[in-house]
Amino acid sequence: MRSGASTNNTIIGQIPIKETVQIISAAGNWVQITNASDGFKGTGWVSVPKLGLTTRGYGTNGVNFYVNTSQQSQKVGRIPANTAVKLLGCQGDWAQVEYQGVKGWLTRKDQCGAALTSCS
Template sequence: MNKNPKNPALNLVIGVALGCISVITNSDIANQIALAKSIKPQNCDVFAYVIDKNPQGLNVRSGASINHKILGQIPINETVKMIATAGDWVQITDASDGFPGTGWVFGPKLGISTRGYGTNGVDLYASASQKSRKIGKIPSNVSVKLLGCRGDWARVEYQGVKGWLKKEDRCAAALTTCS
């Protein structure tokens, strides 16, 4: 009786399974390396307000992902200072209420609105410079989707158009106007 039978089909299945495990493991490591390289924080100095309607508040984390520890929460409509952005994540500090320190929040949970009171709106720029091309106008006193920041410029989206708002054209107060 043969104690070590050769079964080519079984060997093939085992080989394919081990190969798949290796590819999955290596792909996950490669994705993590690529993600770490692609998320280089960009410094900024922009105020925004919390639009997250979660009754517990917006989670503030120790790093730029949901895998990082929750440090605290910030209630809806509270103002924060954005000091860096990395992908969809924003590093904040100086919350008007709630969280007293510095941490990371998911950027789409923050908002801003336009100023431009008494005018026909504010200009939207193609890049974070007044020398860049104006790509549109946004009406006064409207909420815009916040996409990120660079320096004291905010990257926003309004009615499907993405561009940059200068400091003078933004309002970071959720419940009052910035006149």
């Protein structure tokens, strides 16, 4: 975790692997996080490729992901429930993800808050 959104900023702490964090803002390929469930206590910046995300949809056929940050946009596909996806970025309550080589956007309700990270 760094003091700002760049590798030029000071390292201020570490978050153990598989910890839950809350994303509070985004700047390019960086997200500002807080509320790590263990390890570093405070707020700092992490490079997006260092984080992960899991889908919700428990007891369903999975969740839809979309071309852009609107449920009225075209659906890119469906991701099975409780599936790890690659987090690419965040915009508001939406998470941009990659699943099996396909990129799209997940709504807040379809992001698992108990995964490696949660966007907000």
